[in-house]
Amino acid sequence: MKLPVSRRDFLQTTALGAAAVSVLPKPLFAAEAGGRLKVGFIGTGNQGMGLIKRVLRFDLADIVAVCDVNEGSHGYRDPGHFYGREPAKKMVEDHGKRHKGKAAHECKAYADFRDLLADPQIDAVFAIVPDHWHAPVSILAAKAGKHVYCEKPLTLTVAEGREIMAAVDEAGVVFQVGSQERSNPVSQFVCNSVKNGAIGDVTRIETVVGYNNKVGPGPGWSADPVPKEFDYKMWLGPAPQVPYHHDRCLYRFRFNYDYSGGQITNFGAHSNDMAHWGMGMDTSGPTEIQCNHAEFLPEGSLFNTATVTSYRCKYPNGVELVCKSSEEKVQTRFEGSNGWMQTGYAGTTASSPELLKGLPDKNGPDGIDPHSAHMKNFVESVQGDATVNAPLEVGHASAVLCHIANAAIRRYPEHGDEVLKWDAEAERFTNSDGANDMLARPRRAPWDDLA
Incomplete structure (x- = not known):
């Protein structure tokens, strides 16, 4: 075409x-x-x-x-x-x-x-x-x-x-x-409970991102012929022009920084979004961020996103958020002055059974799963019968947290124990021009001018 x-x-x-x-x-x-x-x-x-x-x-x-x-x-x-x-x-x-x-x-x-x-x-x-x-x-x-x-x-x-x-x-x-x-009744219950003071003042949050679930070719890999049914030029679009390899595209795009932010953005867009939600800071961000540990594949590998990570953030309200790679099924754990609550793929638990009274089923009263409920919410919002559960500004704030985490991760370990200071309103680092250079990137023509 x-x-x-x-x-x-x-x-x-x-x-x-x-x-x-x-x-x-x-x-x-x-x-x-x-x-x-x-x-x-x-x-x-x-x-x-x-x-x-x-x-x-x-x-x-x-x-x-x-x-x-x-x-x-x-x-x-x-x-x-x-x-x-x-x-x-x-x-x-x-x-x-x-x-x-x-x-x-x-x-x-x-x-x-x-x-x-x-x-x-x-x-x-x-x-x-x-x-x-x-x-x-x-x-x-x-x-x-x-x-x-x-x-x-x-x-x-x-x-x-x-x-x-x-x-x-x-x-x-x-x-x-x-x-x-945002359309999961269980996540709504936990995050709203925390936001409304069920565990007292939030002091610390732990979030989890998964490990890479696919293995790509290492240094010295060679290009594949482009399949006739696949428009590779269009797939690349605004990204850099590079040779085709079947592990670069389709599901595996998420393991290359040209197209994604690795598991930091893939899983972090959920777990860190819930952290912001429970803090009542949906459209804000941290004041500082530091990478504690990061591991990468050998230079020249097709997959180049971090395979193992750990970083911490500090928020204006004094809350510390720690995000790490883990096989744990807990997505987000909130710790407060009067207890804790955590939720994830393995279920929801808390420091006291009283905190879980009224915990709903994730499929809701109509039996619809969270993915479907989220799309239904979108349709009803277009019809004027609802408002979206995940507004643009909220999704932006969650993505920003993941992106600045990747900036800190990609600068590690060359910059050691560097603590990056972040101005959430200006969306700029205040102490690193090098980190600021990672906040935007050029798009190839004709995708460089969307105005």
């Missing part, structure tokens, strides 16, 4: 166009006339296919289009997974035939997300793409007048968060960050 020449050409050919962006109705939703929300999925890999299945299972909206640079292949998280735009299109249409018969709608399949955004029937998009695509997709979707559900972490860099917020504010669209713990 031929790519549009530029973003400006894209906007000129989009039904809403650049001139209409500032006067979009709130909410912009075709179903106001009695129809249903029509959505497009940008990204049909491991996470994208899982979310598509949930939308179909709970009949949350009509999926009328999918998009991916991969026509269809194996090579995702598990060997048996066959994902991509054609498998996604088939799954949506087969589901419609089984459950709606002749009333089932066609699901279009696009190779370029800008073509999907130019489709006037689409009200909202789910951006389930590698982290280096979150900002370009979100910004152009907002400018096209589409409501946006963007997976976590919100951004690849600190600077991108401000870009997204400016575009969303101008367009007036609904935006949900895919931090589904």
Whole structure:
């Protein structure tokens, strides 16, 4: 499929166009006339296919289009997974035939997300793409007048968060960050209990990120031929031009700094977000951050994100947050003057049984799981019946914490026991120009100009 020449050409050919962006109705939703929300999925890999299945299972909206640079292949998280735009299109249409018969709608399949955004029937998009695509997709979707559900972490860099917020504010669209713990009744119970003083004054928080769950090639690796069904040039997009290797893309993108922040952003976008939530500091950040320990693969390995990490932060209220790599199933542990509470994949515990009275089931009273509930909350917010559980500003603050942690980690051990001072309002380090250089990075043309 031929790519549009530029973003400006894209906007000129989009039904809403650049001139209409500032006067979009709130909410912009075709179903106001009695129809249903029509959505497009940008990204049909491991996470994208899982979310598509949930939308179909709970009949949350009509999926009328999918998009991916991969026509269809194996090579995702598990060997048996066959994902991509054609498998996604088939799954949506087969589901419609089984459950709606002749009333089932066609699901279009696009190779370029800008073509999907130019489709006037689409009200909202789910951006389930590698982290280096979150900002370009979100910004152009907002400018096209589409409501946006963007997976976590919100951004690849600190600077991108401000870009997204400016575009969303101008367009007036609904935006949900895919931090589904915000729609998990158990996480809501724990974080709100802590915020409301159940354990007294919070003094310390421990958060956990997982170890790398995939192994890539070491130094001396050689390039692979690009599969014919895979548009590698488009997959790279704003990232540096580098040789193709199958371990660079699809699920494994998260282990290379060109596309992600490793497990610090992958898991930290959940556990650290909950830390901010429980402190009542959803849109703030620490005053200082220090890396205690970090380990990396040998220089020249394809995977270059840290494999083991430990860092600490200090907040204006005196709370110390320590985040570490661990196999523990505890995501977030709150310690206070009158007790402690912790929650994670292994369950929820506390210093006293009284603290857990009223603890709900994670699937909620209607039996809907947190992922699905989070998407349902987005749909209802677009309809005007709710407000998003994970607002843009909240997702930005959580992503910023992960990004500045990576800045400290990548400077370790060369800079030893360096304590980086952070101005959360200005979003700058006050004592390190070198660390500030990591808060933004250039994007390759034509993705360098999204204004």
